[in-house]
Amino acid sequence: MPLDAQDEISDDALIVLYANGDSAAARVLTLRLTPRVFSHAYRMLGDRAEAEDVAQEALVRLWKIAPDWRQGEAKITTWLYRVVANLCTDRLRKTRGVALDAVPEPEDDAASAVEMLQNRARMDALQEALNSLSDRQREAVVLRHIDGLGNPDISEIMEISVEAVESLTARGKRALAKALSGRREELGYTDD
Amino acid sequence: MLDALFEAARTDDRAAARPDLLARVLADAEALQPTLDPLKRRDKPRKSVFAQLFGALGGWPSVTGLAAATVAGVWVGFVATPELLPNGVASLIGADTEIYLAYLEGGSNYGLEE
Numbered sequence: 001m002p003l004d005a006q007d008e009i010s011d012d013a014l015i016v017l018y019a020n021g022d023s024a025a026a027r028v029l030t031l032r033l034t035p036r037v038f039s040h041a042y043r044m045l046g047d048r049a050e051a052e053d054v055a056q057e058a059l060v061r062l063w064k065i066a067p068d069w070r071q072g073e074a075k076i077t078t079w080l081y082r083v084v085a086n087l088c089t090d091r092l093r094k095t096r097g098v099a100l101d102a103v104p105e106p107e108d109d110a111a112s113a114v115e116m117l118q119n120r121a122r123m124d125a126l127q128e129a130l131n132s133l134s135d136r137q138r139e140a141v142v143l144r145h146i147d148g149l150g151n152p153d154i155s156e157i158m159e160i161s162v163e164a165v166e167s168l169t170a171r172g173k174r175a176l177a178k179a180l181s182g183r184r185e186e187l188g189y190t191d192d
Numbered sequence: 193m194l195d196a197l198f199e200a201a202r203t204d205d206r207a208a209a210r211p212d213l214l215a216r217v218l219a220d221a222e223a224l225q226p227t228l229d230p231l232k233r234r235d236k237p238r239k240s241v242f243a244q245l246f247g248a249l250g251g252w253p254s255v256t257g258l259a260a261a262t263v264a265g266v267w268v269g270f271v272a273t274p275e276l277l278p279n280g281v282a283s284l285i286g287a288d289t290e291i292y293l294a295y296l297e298g299g300s301n302y303g304l305e306e
Contacts, residue, residue: 019226026221034217038209048206052213059217063224123204126197145198146207177194190193 011076043142044088129179138170
């Protein structure tokens with residue numbers, strides 16, 4: 001497969017190529033899907049190691065189902081988000097109550113120390129606020145506002161109506177705003 | 193503030209997949225990737241010597257006929273008595289009689305002399 005053609009090939013076509021033994025398709029799918037899956041899992045769990053396990057497991061399930069993948073029935077990303085949500089829910093049930101953001105992170109040399117600390121504090125605050133939401137609210141908010149998906153896609157992933165998605169994201173955003181309202185100055189937001 | 197936090201979260205390094213995760217996922221992908229192995233698929237189970245002989249004889253119809261003939265031969269061998277057999281054959285299996293299939297007279301020159 002030519003390198004310049006990789007971006008134009010749909011996930012559906014790539015999964016067929018993968019199932020037919022095309023090693024380039026395996027690489028492209030890995031590079032295309034892993035960041036999305038991991039990012040979503042991380043926002044759902046708030047823990048890198050757990051999110052990495054979930055991302056790896058979700059993709060293992062995709063590799064296994066690839067030969068039987070039914071074209072046109074569901075988008076691969078939709079299916080993956082669903083798998084990630086289920087895996088995250090399972091893990092959250094087991095680890096409920098345990099601090100989820102206790103894993104130390106590597107330093108970023110590029111950012112200044114102050115900026116880096118402030119960014120970290122903001123992301124920690126956001127994650128804490130996300131963790132305070134119900135699993136379904138968090139999933140809807142993350143899919144809509146961080147993963148950038150549209151409501152129809154989210155409705156398919158969560159298997160609920162578009163109206164229910166709108167309601168979940170609206171309530172989730174209100175809950176987040178409330179959870180973060182007292183930390184505006186601490187996080188360096190002087191105006192909105 | 194919330195929108196700014198969401199925006200920052202989209203580019204948050206901590207939510208970015210690390211190279212070692214990508215390597216692990218790719219290793220899984222390669223390990224689980226179906227392969228079309230033409231040599232393996234063409235492999236048929238090896239036939240036993242008996243099966244090869246069976247095939248060479250022509251399969252069930254031929255082998256059935258052959259077996260029937262063999263059994264009949266064995267049966268004839270057991271039950272045959274001089275009375276049951278034609279004269280010529282009966283005298284062949286008689287132990288006390290010397291009979292030759294061809295009897296040539298001694299005086300005959302068999303047409304060898306001119």
